[in-house]
Amino acid sequence: MHYPTIDDIHEAAKRIRGHARRTPVLTCRGIDGRLEAELFFKCENFQRVGAFKFRGACNAVFSLPEEEARRGVLTHSSGNHGAALALAARLRGIPATVVMPSSAPQVKRRAVEGYGARIVLCEPTLASRESTAAAVIAETGAALVHPYDNDRVIAGQGTAALELLDEVPGLELVLAPVGGGGLASGTAIATAHTSTIAAVVAAEPAGADDAYRSLQAGRIIPQTNPQTIADGLRTSLCPRTFAAIRDHVREIVTVDEETIVAAMRLVWERMKIVIEPSSAVPLGALLAGKVETKGLRIGIILSGGNVDLDHLPWAK
């Protein structure tokens, strides 16, 4: 199965420069002390639209040939990828359409509309979503940009790890969360070809552990009925992310819900930054002792910071 190369990631880095932020890398003595390690947090919560997703969407949008681009882009992700695609399209000056279930929360609709995309509502079923998307494509000729089953998107996501490895020499371990596998794949490819010493570990909620089970089984086992607060990680691997992860990730570790929330809160309290539950999964894995950390220099990709401040997971 084909997946992006390190050259694709380097090209993506050039392409999105000036659009995507080079996000800061933060450290925290308190957490370092607790884990007896040196941690370097790559803050994609500070990325545009509040998540790493902007990197992949931006690379995909700016990769399109002019003629194709003019017909616009489309996706059916109502989360961070939808907002990211909307902003990337606006920056290129082309139309974007986001197909969204009518059950999607108002806040997500407003975010996508705020970036100037058109929303087309569908029924909250896979069949309706696909037929609605197909109808828009038939009508407009728009290019579908899948949130992770897309080489340009994966290459874009890999640029975060590239920046982290460039900024922090001597990393021995790099962690990213895994959902559909776009970020984990990009991180793994970037790391494998940039560092001779860093291993990549992907962290996954125990309540949505399809990647873990898929790697164990040696074939994709789709996620059914995911049960996790980490709403960015409920999706299943696709063949290209499965292959990239199988080839370049040392292991996948799973984290229970309580630990995810505790890690999220620890980052808010000690680092004074807002991260979403998905971002907290890798740190959760370390806090739970799922990976040996002692004495290591460790990079963690904090995937995003979009949370509903009226419904925090520790609220009573």
Added chain:
Amino acid sequence: MHYPTIDDIHEAAKRIRGHARRTPVLTCRGIDGRLEAELFFKCENFQRVGAFKFRGACNAVFSLPEEEARRGVLTHSSGNHGAALALAARLRGIPATVVMPSSAPQVKRRAVEGYGARIVLCEPTLASRESTAAAVIAETGAALVHPYDNDRVIAGQGTAALELLDEVPGLELVLAPVGGGGLASGTAIATAHTSTIAAVVAAEPAGADDAYRSLQAGRIIPQTNPQTIADGLRTSLCPRTFAAIRDHVREIVTVDEETIVAAMRLVWERMKIVIEPSSAVPLGALLAGKVETKGLRIGIILSGGNVDLDHLPWAK
């Protein structure tokens, strides 16, 4: 009335280097667009102990002659300054005592104890606090480090503005919150002697507007019965902070509670960082149109990020 000079602030910067963090300066396109200005946020919420207070405490502790230092330091601030003094003393390897009312919340006691300071409880009255502190000083010979009525402390607080002005050229306006006036004084002295173009504006909660009224009256009017969520800003000016602010601050603007909370939430949502209510007061002043911002390059000192995540001001 005497107050620190720019030389004192430069000396403080040298003295605390290696102990205090050089905190990052963050920007936010969304907020810039709303105010039609360029804002640069100096993130003292990322400072050690989570607030700018560490700068002043650190400068005070490391300024003490060896013999005096060995007898230890003492304060009667149970907030960020108490924690900051405790950490600074630990770094120098000298004892610290924090006098605290028995009514102080457990979380504050634990923070101070966590940095290794001794806590001495008193009744929650000014008289008890002063007599308790005097007894400790008589017993140990410890040096009292007031949270703001102290030149070394003010000089330390001024180092945040020094770093901001060094990192961001061409600032035309610098804003800081004002409570007891340590940060506002240090910011104003540092700015007046470093920039030829930047004006300093101090922002204060309308429900604790003693600095505003004092400047209007030309004499200190102590704060009685402050009513504000910005718990770091309930204190009154002292003669030295009054004089520094009178000489170097262009104006003091006041901000209502609703605007403080809205500004705080805006920063959490758009910038993905955790700030405490006191930090949000300057931005609140801008959002409320209290200061002309259009086209300006503006620096804002975000004073700290210590909040109780179980009791956020927008919780229903």
